[in-house]
Amino acid sequence: MGGVSANADANRPSNPRTDHGHAARRSASWTIAHTPDETPGPAGSQSIQRALVLLNLVGVLARDRPDGVSLAELTRVSGRPKASVRRTLVALASEGYVEQDPDTALYRLGVQARVLGGLAGQDSDDIGALCTDSLIRLADASSDTSFLTMRHGSYGVCTHRQEGPGPIRNYALAVGDRHPLGVGAGSLAILSALPDDDVEAVLASTSTTRQRYPRFDDASLWELVHRSRQAGYALNDGRVVPGSWALGVAVPDAAGRPVAALSIASIAERFDRHRQDELAALLHQEARTVHAALIRSQESRATRGRP
Secondary structure: OOEEOOOOOOOOOOOOOHHHHHHHHHHHHHHHHHOOOOOOOOOOOHHHHHHHHHHHHHHHHOHHHHHHOOOHHHHEEEEEEEHHHHHHHHHHHOOOEEEEEOOOOEEEOOOOHHHHHHHHOOOOOOOHHHHHHHHHHHHHOOOOOEEEEEEEEOOOEEEEEEOOOOEOOOOOOOOOEEEEEEOOHHHHHHOOOOOOOHHHHHHHHOOHHHHHHHOHHHHHHHHHHHHHHEEEEEEEOOOOOOOOEEEEEEEEOOOOOEEEEEEEEEEEEHHHHHHHHHHHHHHHHHHHHHHHHHHHHHEEEEEEEOO
């Protein structure tokens, strides 16, 4: 289907939206590789953390390269010595978490990583599984792209996306992308649903990372948080990728904590005030549906005697 894209992935390097979109994706990968460890583990755990970071990078970078990602690219993005990256990849490959194409020497996720992903999806409390129908309904009702963003500490990770039936495709955010809370509609919805003290803690812990996000300094984020709380939804009005707009609503867990967000993204022309209200109503309805499912899941666990 030949459609308009908020971040066109056609081979048109002169397209500014494409260039901005690639920059956003590079920022997401950089954030995975360079985010400071907010909760340092015991002595000796750094090597494990570096291996897991590299595993994440293989998954995210190879996501857009079906043939795999090169050692040189992983070295460049991770900022680690080439020999160290190679040793880690060998260890991950020996356990089946990554695999290397014998002809091209490119790396991609291995069978063991896929097994773990499948096992995680079998958890009855998996928000991704509980959101599947909601994401489909949102995409169908809006004809645009819907997303699920999960909170991971002071960051938001895109875990699911669902294309709508319309001609517009938004590729500014993809599964695996990780940005500081507040960057993007879903991420901003989560941040805005936190108490002020928690917002302050998030901003403090992401101050270094947000230097790569010039429109998301502390003052700007506080302004966005207040605007989102007043409106009842978070609006990303092209702050990450010019021309790419999105609207998000937080999803609370059974205890009322904002653990995720649903969002819809498209182009600016499809986000007039009337449509913002329509999309917000759809998102709130699905957020309530997922919240209720999480409560039922917790009650079911309690009935079965699970902790």
